[in-house]
Amino acid sequence: MNASEYICGVLFEGTIEKRSYLNNLPVVKYLLCKQSLDFSKSVTFFVGENGTGKSTLLEAIAVSYGFNAEGGSINFNFSTKNTHSELCDHLVLRKRAKARDGFFLRAESVYNVATNIDKMDSEPSFDPQVIQSYGGVSLHNQSHGESFLSIVQNRFFGQGLYILDEPEAALSPTNQLVLLAEMNRLVKNGSQFIIATHSPILMAFPEAEILQFSADGINPVEYKETEHYQITKRFLNSPKTVLGYLLDNEK
Numbered sequence: 001m002n003a004s005e006y007i008c009g010v011l012f013e014g015t016i017e018k019r020s021y022l023n024n025l026p027v028v029k030y031l032l033c034k035q036s037l038d039f040s041k042s043v044t045f046f047v048g049e050n051g052t053g054k055s056t057l058l059e060a061i062a063v064s065y066g067f068n069a070e071g072g073s074i075n076f077n078f079s080t081k082n083t084h085s086e087l088c089d090h091l092v093l094r095k096r097a098k099a100r101d102g103f104f105l106r107a108e109s110v111y112n113v114a115t116n117i118d119k120m121d122s123e124p125s126f127d128p129q130v131i132q133s134y135g136g137v138s139l140h141n142q143s144h145g146e147s148f149l150s151i152v153q154n155r156f157f158g159q160g161l162y163i164l165d166e167p168e169a170a171l172s173p174t175n176q177l178v179l180l181a182e183m184n185r186l187v188k189n190g191s192q193f194i195i196a197t198h199s200p201i202l203m204a205f206p207e208a209e210i211l212q213f214s215a216d217g218i219n220p221v222e223y224k225e226t227e228h229y230q231i232t233k234r235f236l237n238s239p240k241t242v243l244g245y246l247l248d249n250e251k
Helices: 026-034 054-065 086-089 106-123 132-134 144-155 173-188 225-235 239-251
Strands: 009-012 036-038 043-048 089-096 101-106 160-165 192-196 209-214 217-220
Touching: 009 026, 026 036, 026 054, 026 209, 036 192, 043 054, 054 086, 054 089, 054 160, 054 192, 086 089, 101 144, 101 209, 144 173, 225 239
Parallel strands: 043 192, 043 209, 101 160, 160 192
Antiparallel strands: 009 036, 009 089, 209 217
């Protein structure tokens, strides 16, 4: 499947309020200058340092598409606190066809999604229960990582758009590998992923597009050229050397 059948890019329009913190984010400065950002693959990773705007842009894309800002499918409309930025109001998504399925999954708000599912299932109007699409066991009765994977394995039906914000925050290294296998299954079934991540395990997904966010803007980068890969490799090759350098410099 070609990713252009779902989201093939975003266009930026309008102006941001002058006093908004968004004007200080490199991603917004880039969009103000370039006006657009293209996606060319079925899997796109947003990578880069904290504060460059990866999650902010990811959230804005999700909300522009119609997802609830705190996560869930298109049908979720709960809100515990309105914290998403106005960036979504300035994005126009370029897409050629609507995906049959979709989900915005945030590691930080899986608890809120789980709570909303339990709440819906407590109402007699929901039959069969919503949780049956999530493995049949309340997500609150599972660990954070287990509930996260349960959503991917049971609720991601395929032929869909799946937007994930730092999934590694919920997953052990072993379960990050499990997520890669699930992603492969779903991509083969015609799905598209857009993922913000710091995990060198996840961004190793074959033929993925990696977009690096920095003060210089947003640029495509090869996997082994990312700081995430290089720093992790350097550390694992010689942890004593790296720690010695860091800790000696702290004295």
